[in-house]
Amino acid sequence: MDLHDIALPIQDHLPVFNRVFREALRSKVGLVELITKYIVRQKGKKVRPILVLLSADVCGTVNEKSYRGATLVEILHTATLVHDDVVDNADTRRGLASINAVWKNKIAVLMGDYLLSRGLLLSLENDDVAFLKITSTAVRRMSEGELHQIQRSRKLDMDEPAYLRIIGDKTASLLSTCCEIGATSTSGNPEHHRLLREYGELVGLAFQIRDDILDYTGRKSITGKPTGLDISEKKLTLPLVHALARATAGERKQVLGMIRSGGKKVNVRHIVTFVEEHGGITYALERAREFAQSAKQRLETLPDSPSRRSLLAFADFVVEREK
Amino acid sequence: MDLHDIALPIQDHLPVFNRVFREALRSKVGLVELITKYIVRQKGKKVRPILVLLSADVCGTVNEKSYRGATLVEILHTATLVHDDVVDNADTRRGLASINAVWKNKIAVLMGDYLLSRGLLLSLENDDVAFLKITSTAVRRMSEGELHQIQRSRKLDMDEPAYLRIIGDKTASLLSTCCEIGATSTSGNPEHHRLLREYGELVGLAFQIRDDILDYTGRKSITGKPTGLDISEKKLTLPLVHALARATAGERKQVLGMIRSGGKKVNVRHIVTFVEEHGGITYALERAREFAQSAKQRLETLPDSPSRRSLLAFADFVVEREK
Numbered sequence: 118m119d120l121h122d123i124a125l126p127i128q129d130h131l132p133v134f135n136r137v138f139r140e141a142l143r144s145k146v147g148l149v150e151l152i153t154k155y156i157v158r159q160k161g162k163k164v165r166p167i168l169v170l171l172s173a174d175v176c177g178t179v180n181e182k183s184y185r186g187a188t189l190v191e192i193l194h195t196a197t198l199v200h201d202d203v204v205d206n207a208d209t210r211r212g213l214a215s216i217n218a219v220w221k222n223k224i225a226v227l228m229g230d231y232l233l234s235r236g237l238l239l240s241l242e243n244d245d246v247a248f249l250k251i252t253s254t255a256v257r258r259m260s261e262g263e264l265h266q267i268q269r270s271r272k273l274d275m276d277e278p279a280y281l282r283i284i285g286d287k288t289a290s291l292l293s294t295c296c297e298i299g300a301t302s303t304s305g306n307p308e309h310h311r312l313l314r315e316y317g318e319l320v321g322l323a324f325q326i327r328d329d330i331l332d333y334t335g336r337k338s339i340t341g342k343p344t345g346l347d348i349s350e351k352k353l354t355l356p357l358v359h360a361l362a363r364a365t366a367g368e369r370k371q372v373l374g375m376i377r378s379g380g381k382k383v384n385v386r387h388i389v390t391f392v393e394e395h396g397g398i399t400y401a402l403e404r405a406r407e408f409a410q411s412a413k414q415r416l417e418t419l420p421d422s423p424s425r426r427s428l429l430a431f432a433d434f435v436v437e438r439e440k
Numbered sequence: 441m442d443l444h445d446i447a448l449p450i451q452d453h454l455p456v457f458n459r460v461f462r463e464a465l466r467s468k469v470g471l472v473e474l475i476t477k478y479i480v481r482q483k484g485k486k487v488r489p490i491l492v493l494l495s496a497d498v499c500g501t502v503n504e505k506s507y508r509g510a511t512l513v514e515i516l517h518t519a520t521l522v523h524d525d526v527v528d529n530a531d532t533r534r535g536l537a538s539i540n541a542v543w544k545n546k547i548a549v550l551m552g553d554y555l556l557s558r559g560l561l562l563s564l565e566n567d568d569v570a571f572l573k574i575t576s577t578a579v580r581r582m583s584e585g586e587l588h589q590i591q592r593s594r595k596l597d598m599d600e601p602a603y604l605r606i607i608g609d610k611t612a613s614l615l616s617t618c619c620e621i622g623a624t625s626t627s628g629n630p631e632h633h634r635l636l637r638e639y640g641e642l643v644g645l646a647f648q649i650r651d652d653i654l655d656y657t658g659r660k661s662i663t664g665k666p667t668g669l670d671i672s673e674k675k676l677t678l679p680l681v682h683a684l685a686r687a688t689a690g691e692r693k694q695v696l697g698m699i700r701s702g703g704k705k706v707n708v709r710h711i712v713t714f715v716e717e718h719g720g721i722t723y724a725l726e727r728a729r730e731f732a733q734s735a736k737q738r739l740e741t742l743p744d745s746p747s748r749r750s751l752l753a754f755a756d757f758v759v760e761r762e763k
Contacts, residue, residue, distance in 0.1 A: 146584050148591040197553075203526070204549045224590060226527045227583045230520075233556070234579035241573045249572075250564045256557035260550045261469050267547060268471040 118430040120162060126423035127170040130179050134166050137184040138191055141239045142232070152216060152228050156195060159211040165190045165295045168317065168431070172299025174424035175416070176309045179302075185239055186248055186298040190291070192236035193252060197259075199229040248298050255294040262286025266352065273373055275353035276362070281322065284329075289321025296320075312415045316428065319412035324435040326405040329354035330398060331440070333389050340440045345385035351376055355404065356397035357388070363395045405436045441753040443485060449746035450493040453502050457489050460507040461514055464562045465555070475539060475551050479518060482534040488513045488618045491640065491754070495622025497747035498739070499632045502625075508562055509571055509621040513614070515559035516575060520582075522552040571621050578617040585609025589675065596696050598676040599685070604645065607652075612644025619643075635738045639751065642735035647758040649728040652677035653721060654763070656712050663763045668708035674699055678727065679720035680711070686718045725759075732759045 124131070135157075142153045166187035173183035201207070202215040203225045209215055217225035240248050266283045269275050296317030300309045331340055332347045333356050347354055353361075353376075361369050372391055375383055392398060409432040419425055447454070458480075465476045489510035496506035524530070525538040526548045532538055540548035563571045589606045592598050619640030623632045654663055655670045656679050670677055676684075676699075684692050695714055698706055715721060732755040742748055 144584060146588045146591065148587050149584060200549055200553070204546045223527045224587065226523055227586050227590075230523070230579060231583035231587065234576050234583060237560075237572065237576040238580060241569065241576060244569075246564065246569055249560065253557050253560040253564060256553060257561060260554035260557060261467060261472060263550050264471050264547065264554065265469045267550075268469065 118427075118434060120164065120167070120434070123171075123427045123431050123434065124163075124167045126427050127167065127174055127179065130170050130184070131163070131166070134170065134184050134187045134191075138166075138188045141188050141192065141235055144231075148224075149228070149231060152220065152224070155213075155216070155219070156199075159213050161194075161198075161211055163191070165194050165291070168292060168295040168428075169299040169302075171424045171427050171431075172296040172313045172317075173303045174299075175419055175422060175428060176300045176306070176313065177303025182243075182245065182302040183299060185243055185245060186302045189236050189240055189245075189248055189252060190295050190298065192232050192239075193256070194291070196229045196232035196236070199225050199232065203229075247301055251294050251297050251301070255290040258286040258290035262288075262290070270351040270353070273351065273353065273377055275358050277355065277358055280353070280355055280358055284322060284325040285318065288325040288328075289318045292321035292324065293317035309419075312419065316412045316415040316432075319408045319415065320432050320435060323405045323408040323412065323432065326355055326401055326408070327436050327438060330356060330401050330405070333392055333398060335440070345383075345389065348376060348385055348388055349379070349383055351379065355401040356392045358397075359400045360392040360395035360397035364391070402436075409433060409436045441750075441757060443487065443490070443757070446494075446750045446754050446757065447486075447490045449750050450490065450497055450502065453493050453497075453507070454486070454489070457493065457507050457510045457514075461489075461511045464511050464515065464558055467554075471547075472551070472554060475543065475547070478536075478539070478542070479522075482536050484517075484521075484534055486514070488517050488614070491615065491618040491751075492622040492625075494747045494750050494754075495619040495636045495640075496626045497622075498742055498745060498751060499623045499629070499636065500626025505566075505568065505625040506622060508566055508568060509625045512559050512563055512568075512571055512575060513618050513621065515555050515562070516579070517614070519552045519555035519559070522548050522555065526552075570624055574617050574620050574624070578613040581609040581613035585611075585613070593674040593676070596674065596676065596700055598681050600678065600681055603676070603678055603681055607645060607648040608641065611648040611651075612641045615644035615647065616640035632742075635742065639735045639738040639755075642731045642738065643755050643758055646728045646731040646735065646755065649678055649724055649731070650759050650761060653679060653724050653728070656715055656721060658763065668706075668712065671699060671708055671711055672702070672706055674702065678724040679715045681720075682723045683715040683718035683720035687714070728759045732756060 139157060144150055144153065169187040169190060170179060170183060173179045173186070198210060199216050202210055203217045203222050207215050208218045216228055237249070262283050262285070266287065269279060269283070293314050294317070297310055297314035300313035304310070329347065332345065332354065335342070335344060337343050361372065364372070368391070372388060375388070412432045413429050416425055416428055462480060467473050467476065492510040492513060493502060493506060496502045521533060522539050525533055526540045526545050530538050531541045539551055560572070585606050585608070589610065592602060592606070616637050617640070620633055620637035623636035627633070652670065655668065655677065658665065658667060660666050684695065687695070691714070695711060698711070735755045736752050739748055739751055
């Protein structure tokens, strides 16, 4: 199953979501309208709205609140991407030129702020205060998680518990938010909220571990990213963390020394082999599968439905994907 | 009266505000704590918290809600500054190195996001939903106003109504928010909320017009900014807008042509003289004084108190200041 198949059960809701999303961003300022239309044209994979709608459908009947929840997370995600592209000086996004490339940094940052304020207002105007609590906790975790990772990278100091906490904060928190918001929009049962929140968190962990594995094993022609990007950015992810824990003190010193010196001194091929030889890839994949399995267990008590089957398939999809 | 005198009536509340502000930003991540402490050391003039607390004191008794309101606007303002410095590649802020200069852009942007999420959570955790509605409307107006100004600058297309709308959005909205939040924190009377909101909006207009006048008349040794910075950024502000409206078609064409070509072709001295000769400075100053006067009228029905006198003095201060 790919993402298209996974989205089938809530397919008919996507055009309504698109309309609510577009409406929420309306502005009387021409430049804002122009950039908003451009963002709509960039259209991403819509993983987050799809998760909101599937979770909503699993726990009840998709309604206006579900569309607004999907819009809130998509707006938030879009704002983050616009700001990210500024920081990374990225020229393209989703196959089109990035906002900062077309309109300059100043406009891109303002546009990001505008998007955030519209997301907030959409929720406030509709008294979706519960959504906001869930979402702002995720924003805090995401920024704190990224900053925590930077701090650890500088010291090259990472173990498995710290790694799991960081990826929980920076990645799993938003997927968890999507699923919890979806459940909240259609069910008043706190048990539903908890199950979907935990499903999202666990799927998020599996997703990020797979992402970190692909940094070692992925082909640039498929993933679009060069192998070993994390290594060159001094990010110690699970495959390497595990390999380092199993290596001799001498090997550890040599590998960390190479990463620390950075630049051309880093032999990516050498480090990938080191990780493979110490079972880092195999171990990380096992852990990802375990998290996906735990995620699926969270859905066991919920009634069978096409949307539930899609969420089960999504848990497998994130671990087995090649890009 | 300077800002120090204006703050005297709420002087004793500032240490409590500082504590609430500091508490709201606590983090378990060392790097976040480090940067937060640095931000606290940078300490600004605290105009916004002072306005919140004065407005609160004018309408009732300063309380926990008032401190949280002051914290929310100061956090929001700080986040904006951190992001601004990234966009402008600024090296310093308040006499210390900027966050981006010390820790790089990526960390500065994440820190801005972290600050925003903490501001949000502070309000949500305390059910200050009214604060959030007021504030997110201001954030929308601020970003939309800035984008509107950029759009107009590109076309060199500006008249007084558009100018007033833009400065209302980009500047007056946040001062208005401060005063309305303050009033909301201590009074349940919607009339109080309206009066303080309008006072803040009008003072904000006067403030920005004075700022724009100083761009023509200010001395760099006092303002810290070179004369004519707006002209070189193609920003048409009230003194110039008024002068252009009173000039002949030929003069208008010549001045706009010079501004459009930009760079070394812009003779700032020439444009300043043009504006002065057509009464642009005098007119803008009159308008600023009118707005300050209207602001003060909004406070007429409120009982006399040291804080009320400070708000009256603040309206004069923003128009007469030299920096």
